[in-house]
Amino acid sequence: xxxxxxxxxxxxxxxxxxxxxxxxxxxxxxxxxxxxxxxxxxxxxxxxxxxxxxxxxxxxxxxxxxxxxxxxxxxxxxxxxxxxxxxxxxxxxxxxxxxxxxxxxxxxxxxxxxxxxxxxxxxxxxxxxxxxxxxxxxxxxxxxxxxxxxxxxxxxxxxxxxxxxxxxxxxxxxxxxxxxxxxxxxxxxxxxxxxxxxxxxxxxxxxxxxxxxxxxxxxxxxxxxxxxxxxxxxxxxxxxxxxxxxxxxxxxxxxxxxxxxxxxxxxxxxxxxxxxxxxxxxxxxxxxxxxxxx
Ligand SMILES: *Cc1c(COP(=O)(O)O)cnc(C)c1O
Numbered sequence: 227x228x229x230x231x232x233x234x235x236x237x238x239x240x241x242x243x244x245x246x247x248x249x250x251x252x253x254x255x256x257x258x259x260x261x262x263x264x265x266x267x268x269x270x271x272x273x274x275x276x277x278x279x280x281x282x283x284x285x286x287x288x289x290x291x292x293x294x295x296x297x298x299x300x301x302x303x304x305x306x307x308x309x310x311x312x313x314x315x316x317x318x319x320x321x322x323x324x325x326x327x328x329x330x331x332x333x334x335x336x337x338x339x340x341x342x343x344x345x346x347x348x349x350x351x352x353x354x355x356x357x358x359x360x361x362x363x364x365x366x367x368x369x370x371x372x373x374x375x376x377x378x379x380x381x382x383x384x385x386x387x388x389x390x391x392x393x394x395x396x397x398x399x400x401x402x403x404x405x406x407x408x409x410x411x412x413x414x415x416x417x418x419x420x421x422x423x424x425x426x427x428x429x430x431x432x433x434x435x436x437x438x439x440x441x442x443x444x445x446x447x448x449x450x451x452x453x454x455x456x457x458x459x460x461x462x463x464x465x466x467x468x469x470x471x472x473x474x475x476x477x478x479x480x481x482x483x484x485x486x487x488x489x490x491x492x493x494x495x496x497x498x499x500x501x502x503x504x505x506x507x508x509x510x511x512x513x514x515x516x517x518x519x520x
Contacts, residue, residue: 227265228255230379233500236468244488245495249382250470254477254505257299259324262505263389263396264296266376270368271360272300280358283308284351286343289317290451290475292506293363298330309333313340320511363393373399377407380500384411386493388501390480391417394425396504397439398432405435413439416483418476420449445483451475453513457482458520473509474516480504 232255236248253262260268275283283301287294287310294310301308309331312322316334325332339346343362351357373396380387387404391397397415404411417425426441447457453474461478464485465471472478484501493499510517 227257227260231255233380233382236470236501238468238485240485240488244491244493246488246493247498248484248488249384249498249500251376251380251500251502253376254471254503254507256505259299259328259508260296260303261292261507262503263373264292264364264505265300266372266399267293267364267369267395268296268300268360269372269375271358271364271366271372272304274368275306275358276304278358280356281306282354282357283360284311284347284357285309285360285364286311286313286340286362288313289319290321290509290512291363292321292508294325294330295321295328295508297360297364298325298328301330302328307331311335311340311343311346313337321508324508363395365393365395369395370399370402374403374406376400376502377403377409383498384500385497386412386414386499388414388416388480388484388499390476390504391415391422391425391441392419392476394428396502397425398428400502401429401432401437401439404437405433408436410436410438413437414483414487415439415441416445416480417441417443418446418450418479420446422446442483442487445479445486447479447482451512453516455520458513458517460485462517462520470503471507471510472503473506474513475509476506477503 231252234250236250241248256265285297312334347359401413447454460482472481
């Protein structure tokens with residue numbers, strides 16, 4: 227486990243031209259499989275499971291879920307067992323293979339059943355006292371607390387901080403962490419889902435403080451896991467010119483948003499921007515054909 231993660235300067239002629247400083251918080255380096263925000267989200271969930279003597283983790287995700295993989299690996303590392311309920315028809319892919327290699331039992335369920343996760347859990351594990359329920363994506367107050375800690379590792383002053391949003395838990399954690407430290411910077415949440423109204427609602431519901439926040443709803447690029455050529459080309463350009471690899475589901479879209487906003491003179495000259503690399507690089511394996519065809 228690499229913690230605290232490095233805060234690295236990202237060099238690009240665009241940033242020189244616009245006179246902004248961009249730093250990447252390399253949470254992707256925390257662990258290859260308990261990657262980025264998934265490690266931060268699981269930290270206190272695991273602590274509570276252990277305190278409660280729950281040795282079997284039960285959680286939920288889609289077929290490419292970084293959270294399922296993180297939970298599978300974390301369970302193995304902590305001497306626990308795990309079951310992952312996977313949404314949809316049985317499929318084979320790199321992420322699910324890795325889950326199985328880490329010892330996770332996989333159960334595929336139709337979407338209608340998956341939707342009622344809590345009901346499914348209550349029925350399946352009725353009467354068992356050793357089982358720990360973890361919501362899809364690891365969402366919850368323990369997860370917010372884990373993500374808030376990341377802010378304490380940022381030891382340089384900054385004006386803006388970017389992160390990709392699925393459930394919005396990571397963004398909520400970062401905002402919480404900024405308010406706890408009484409920072410006045412602005413959080414930029416970049417939803418990767420088209421239907422993202424809940425991110426704004428969830429952030430608005432948090433206790434207000436010194437920090438500011440804004441949601442950028444126009445960088446999902448067609449919706450969840452949609453990968454138009456402009457995104458794939460951007461990811462390739464970023465990787466080949468800086469060595470920073472991003473995934474096409476989450477972090478690629480967050481970096482794309484940052485670059486586009488810098489280009490559009492959204493930030494004042496002299497400002498410092500942080501972008502959190504939340505990991506999830508196995509997502510590339512689901513899009514190799516798309517990358518190969520551009
Ligand atoms: C899961 C994930 C996210 C989304 O995190 P939320 O807390 O659900 O908003 C962002 N980036 C990566 C790489 C992820 O795997």
